[in-house]
Amino acid sequence: MRHIFFSFLLLFWLICVPRNTLAAGYQPESSQSQNSALPPASKSFYKSASLLVQQQINLIARIEQALFQPDANRMRSVRGQLTIQVKAIESFIKYQYNSPKALCTPGDSSTKLPLPEQLTESQTQIYCSLYASSSELSKLAPLLDRLLSRRGELALVRELPLVSGERQSDPVLSIALTQYPNLRKQAIPFSTWEPIPPSPPQIIGRTAKTAIADYVPPRQPAIAPPAEALTTIETAKQLLTTAQAAFPPDIKFNDPRETLTRLDRFAYDLDPQEPQTYAKFLASPNTGIFRVLPHTAYDRPLNTLQNRLQAQVSDRYPFPSLGEAKGGFTPSLALVMVGDNFQLKQQELDYNFMVDVGDIPLEKLDTSLKNISPQTREFFLSYQPPKQLEALQVEQRRFLSGKNQNLNHQVILAGAKAQLNRTYLVRSLQFQLPEMIVSGQPISPTQRRHLDQLQQMHSSDIIFAFRPVRRRSDGSYTVLWRVLNQLPAPQIQDLENHVKF
Numbered sequence: 114m115r116h117i118f119f120s121f122l123l124l125f126w127l128i129c130v131p132r133n134t135l136a137a138g139y140q141p142e143s144s145q146s147q148n149s150a151l152p153p154a155s156k157s158f159y160k161s162a163s164l165l166v167q168q169q170i171n172l173i174a175r176i177e178q179a180l181f182q183p184d185a186n187r188m189r190s191v192r193g194q195l196t197i198q199v200k201a202i203e204s205f206i207k208y209q210y211n212s213p214k215a216l217c218t219p220g221d222s223s224t225k226l227p228l229p230e231q232l233t234e235s236q237t238q239i240y241c242s243l244y245a246s247s248s249e250l251s252k253l254a255p256l257l258d259r260l261l262s263r264r265g266e267l268a269l270v271r272e273l274p275l276v277s278g279e280r281q282s283d284p285v286l287s288i289a290l291t292q293y294p295n296l297r298k299q300a301i302p303f304s305t306w307e308p309i310p311p312s313p314p315q316i317i318g319r320t321a322k323t324a325i326a327d328y329v330p331p332r333q334p335a336i337a338p339p340a341e342a343l344t345t346i347e348t349a350k351q352l353l354t355t356a357q358a359a360f361p362p363d364i365k366f367n368d369p370r371e372t373l374t375r376l377d378r379f380a381y382d383l384d385p386q387e388p389q390t391y392a393k394f395l396a397s398p399n400t401g402i403f404r405v406l407p408h409t410a411y412d413r414p415l416n417t418l419q420n421r422l423q424a425q426v427s428d429r430y431p432f433p434s435l436g437e438a439k440g441g442f443t444p445s446l447a448l449v450m451v452g453d454n455f456q457l458k459q460q461e462l463d464y465n466f467m468v469d470v471g472d473i474p475l476e477k478l479d480t481s482l483k484n485i486s487p488q489t490r491e492f493f494l495s496y497q498p499p500k501q502l503e504a505l506q507v508e509q510r511r512f513l514s515g516k517n518q519n520l521n522h523q524v525i526l527a528g529a530k531a532q533l534n535r536t537y538l539v540r541s542l543q544f545q546l547p548e549m550i551v552s553g554q555p556i557s558p559t560q561r562r563h564l565d566q567l568q569q570m571h572s573s574d575i576i577f578a579f580r581p582v583r584r585r586s587d588g589s590y591t592v593l594w595r596v597l598n599q600l601p602a603p604q605i606q607d608l609e610n611h612v613k614f
Contacts, residue, residue: 155236158209162239163364165202166356169246172198173346173353174369176253180338183302183418185264190296192257195250202247209240217241235359242356249349256342267334267418268300299417307331307415317462317551318502318611333413333421380587381406381430387583387591394475399596401433401446405581406589408449408458435541435575435596442545442571448579450588455537455581456528461551462502462544464509466525468493470578473536478578480598485538488523493540493576498603502550502611531590536580542603545571555613568608574600 172194179187206213210229216237232240264270273294309324357366383404388395391402410426413419432445447458457465470485482490499505511518512527529537547568549556556564579594 155233158232158236159360159364161205162236162243162356163360163366165198165205165243166239166353166360167366168198169202169243169250169349169353170366171369173250173350174373176257177346177370179257180260180342181336181420181423183264183267183334183336183420185261185268185270185300186296186298188257188261188264189270192254192261195254195257199247199251202243206240206244206247213240213244217244238359239356242352242359246349246352246356249345249352252345253342256339260339264300266303268302270300302416302418310412310415316506317546318506318553333419335422336420337422377429381410381426383591391582391593394593397476397595400475401594402591403433403446403448403579403594404430404589404591405448405450405455407587408451408456411449411458433594435577436573436599440545440569440571442573444541444543444573444575446541446577446579446594448592450531450590451528453531454528455531455579455590457539457541459509459513459527462505462509462546463542464505464512465527465539465541466512467527467529467537467539468525469529469532470536470538472534475536475578475580475593475595478536478538478595478597482538482576482597489538492523492525493538496540498542498574500604500606502605502607505544505605531581531584533581533584533590536578538576538578540574540576543573543575544603544605546605547608549613550608550611553613561614564609564612568612570605570608572602572604574603576600 172191175187175194176191179191182188210216210232216229217240229237261270273296274292307330309328381404383402388402394400395402406426432447435444435446437443447460449456449458455467457463457467468489470489473484477484482493485493499508510516512525515524515526518524547570549560575596576598577594577596579592581590581592583591585591
């Protein structure tokens with residue numbers, strides 16, 4: 114009975130004691146030894162101030178994201194968080210010293226107030242930096258209100274229920290459901306009805322049928338944050354940096370932007386050790402290493418909003434360059450995963466063909482392709498692309514579909530099934546057509562004077578090989594690649610026939 118009684122008392126004590134009290138007893142020894150030298154008032158100051166500084170850092174990061182995002186709920190969320198944060202810092206400031214403006218206003222030693230007795234020099238620096246940062250950030254309140262109104266033009270902003278929830282009347286159910294606030298759910302966008310994904314490579318030079326008559330895909334918004342907002346945020350961040358420098362060395366702060374950067378690299382970039390693992394291969398010229406992502410990583414989901422001015426995955430992690438840039442044109446290794454297959458992204462007139470040549474190391478391949486089967490070698494080295502625009506587009510569709518091929522009883526496609534420790538041989542033809550040809554718009558009389566310059570075209574014809582060496586759980590692959598041959602740039606001889614006057 115005695116053991117049962119003491120067990121009951123222990124359980125009652127664990128329930129009643131606050132969690133933060135229990136957690137305080139399990140601090141690291143280094144933290145305890147450094148904090149033990151501080152008086153209780155200083156411990157309380159640093160604990161409260163560090164919490165507010167970290168919350169301010171997190172809030173600034175969320176505001177920066179909201180400024181670039183079209184989602185109205187994100188903007189509404191940070192607007193409310195800003196009010197709460199400003200009030201929390203204001204309460205802390207007044208509790209520590211009731212005249213922050215007089216204490217923190219710069220001036221000469223004759224007019225400046227002496228340090229308060231309850232605050233040390235470093236604590237005063239934290240106090241004033243936090244006060245100035247909050248005052249600076251509070252200037253964003255009317256700006257966020259205005260931006261929230263603009264975001265409401267893009268998506269449906271619904272009224273939020275109370276924090277405790279609101280009951281919804283239901284004519285069928287006897288028990289009314291309770292609706293709770295949820296700012297994490299994206300607002301429903303206006304005018305973004307997209308029944309079909311983006312179309313395949315467009316047909317250039319003539320009008321083609323579309324899946325839906327007169328269908329025009331909705332144009333995504335272009336959102337540029339106001340310059341005054343960015344200036345205010347940068348000033349608030351600098352003041353917070355000053356405050357962080359005055360804290361004891363054992364108090365650390367987390368920057369959510371650095372965390373997002375690391376997560377972004379983890380999702381889309383190579384692992385840091387991979388280039389080191391293949392450093393010997395990468396020391397050779399015309400070689401590289403690249404992470405091949407699923408094609409969905411580059412495509413915006415249907416019926417969603419996206420800021421078209423914000424850097425996309427292809428901008429943050431560009432495809433490797435296969436040659437020198439000429440006139441704004443750079444041939445690239447635009448390799449993606451489509452299902453279980455490797456495939457190059459088809460843009461405008463670009464096309465390619467790809468063959469799995471087996472388990473042949475990249476080091477054993479050369480410009481003559483002597484280690485490849487004679488049939489494949491002859492086709493890759495002797496193939497000649499058409500010189501007419503219409504014939505090139507037919508050739509593009511032929512390799513994409515595999516139809517109407519008579520290549521020595523072998524069907525050669527633009528993609529191949531992905532497998533580890535296999536080598537893939539690719540011949541890639543890429544074109545940069547004049548804008549007047551792609552758009553199909555008539556040229557003006559002034560432009561006719563410079564018709565020869567407007568018809569200038571850049572192109573490339575490259576044979577390269579790649580070899581996947583690692584597969585991740587998300588379906589992406591790490592591949593090694595090597596350029597084997599740079600063939601003469603293909604030409605199109607009938608471009609003038611497709612100019613509209």
